[in-house]
Amino acid sequence: MAFKGTENYIASTELKLAVNAAITLERPLLIKGEPGTGKTMLAEELARSLDVPLLQWHIKSTTKAQQGLYEYDAVSRLRDSQLGDEKVKDIGNYIVQGKLWQAFEMEKRPVLLIDEIDKADIEFPNDLLLELDKMEFYVYETQQLIKAKQRPIVIITSNNEKELPDAFLRRCFFHYIQFPSKEEMVDIVNVHFPDLKKSLLNEALESFFGLRDMPGLKKKPSTSELIDWLKLLVAEDIPAEVLQNKSDKKSIPPLYGALLKNEQDIQLFEKLAFMARR
Numbered sequence: 624m625a626f627k628g629t630e631n632y633i634a635s636t637e638l639k640l641a642v643n644a645a646i647t648l649e650r651p652l653l654i655k656g657e658p659g660t661g662k663t664m665l666a667e668e669l670a671r672s673l674d675v676p677l678l679q680w681h682i683k684s685t686t687k688a689q690q691g692l693y694e695y696d697a698v699s700r701l702r703d704s705q706l707g708d709e710k711v712k713d714i715g716n717y718i719v720q721g722k723l724w725q726a727f728e729m730e731k732r733p734v735l736l737i738d739e740i741d742k743a744d745i746e747f748p749n750d751l752l753l754e755l756d757k758m759e760f761y762v763y764e765t766q767q768l769i770k771a772k773q774r775p776i777v778i779i780t781s782n783n784e785k786e787l788p789d790a791f792l793r794r795c796f797f798h799y800i801q802f803p804s805k806e807e808m809v810d811i812v813n814v815h816f817p818d819l820k821k822s823l824l825n826e827a828l829e830s831f832f833g834l835r836d837m838p839g840l841k842k843k844p845s846t847s848e849l850i851d852w853l854k855l856l857v858a859e860d861i862p863a864e865v866l867q868n869k870s871d872k873k874s875i876p877p878l879y880g881a882l883l884k885n886e887q888d889i890q891l892f893e894k895l896a897f898m899a900r901r
Contacts, residue, residue: 632661632668633810641798642669648796651737651755651777653787656800659845662780666736669778676733678775680722682742688750691721691737692760692769715765723754727771735775741784748791756794803846805832815850816857826866827853830876834883839891844882852881 626642628634634642642665645652654662670677680691696717704711720728726735740748754760758771779795781787803811805828812824831852835843844852855878865877875892876882883889 626669626672629668629672631671631814632664633807633814634665635801635803635807638665638798638800641796645796646776649774651779651795653779653781653792653795653797654800655781655783655797657802657843657845658782659847660800660802661846662800663736663738666734666738666778666780669776670734673734673776675731675776676729677736678722678726678733679736679738681738682740682747684742684744686743686747688743688747689721691723691751692754693721693724693762694719695764718762718764723751723760724769726775727758727769729775730772732773733775735777737777737779739782740779741781741787745785745788749788752790752794802835808846808849811846812850812853816853819853819857820863822863823856823861823866824853826863827856830866831882834876834892837892837895841887842884844884848882848884852876852878855881 626634626639626646628639642652654665656662666679667677695714696719700711700714700717710716722735722737726733755777758774759769761768808828808831809824812819812828816824827849831844831849834840859878861877875889879889879892883892
């Protein structure tokens, strides 16, 4: 198995090396980077390129590690016992498989995405150490030892909202997705808009990177937001000439709501634009 990128996902040489190293070492690949840099999409495209199943476990602040293994539905069992249902005699009827269990059961080696692990409680990563290392866990209710038929390719993403424990980091192969350069961004945009006029693309990228370079910006626009903005520019048929003076901060870009996502950044931009015009 080797990842070489796909027609829908432009991966840097360093990212491809990281993915293939993690597969070779059979360790989880921990991916960090700015929001909107394609961390989640990497797992989707990796599964597609290798032609293997994809399981996605999207983490929330309330998610517990146990949910990735299994959950015992005691409430349903109690209700069925009150109704005299025969299936209450088999406790296995009330065991709900989590994403890790599903991945362990697959005949074909899957890609397992654990998305935004830093959203969960600080103990969440440590609670999965043994399962991700040994690729097995015990179901106490049914006295079963669940072992992975094949070690899944595990992709773990983080937005750096909180530090991850050292013990967890030691078990991962790590890669930070650097924000694309202008040249790399051209390749990414061409995947989504192969027929985009070069003049519009050049001016849009000047405005976009000009925004990102603005000092004091609270939320820098990401790759996904650039794609949304370009989609709007094309839909509204906005010519390149409208953008030509945007890079020198003389006015705010059209449809800026796709790029700037809070009022502080808009006010900052307008203030800088006003000062530039004086």
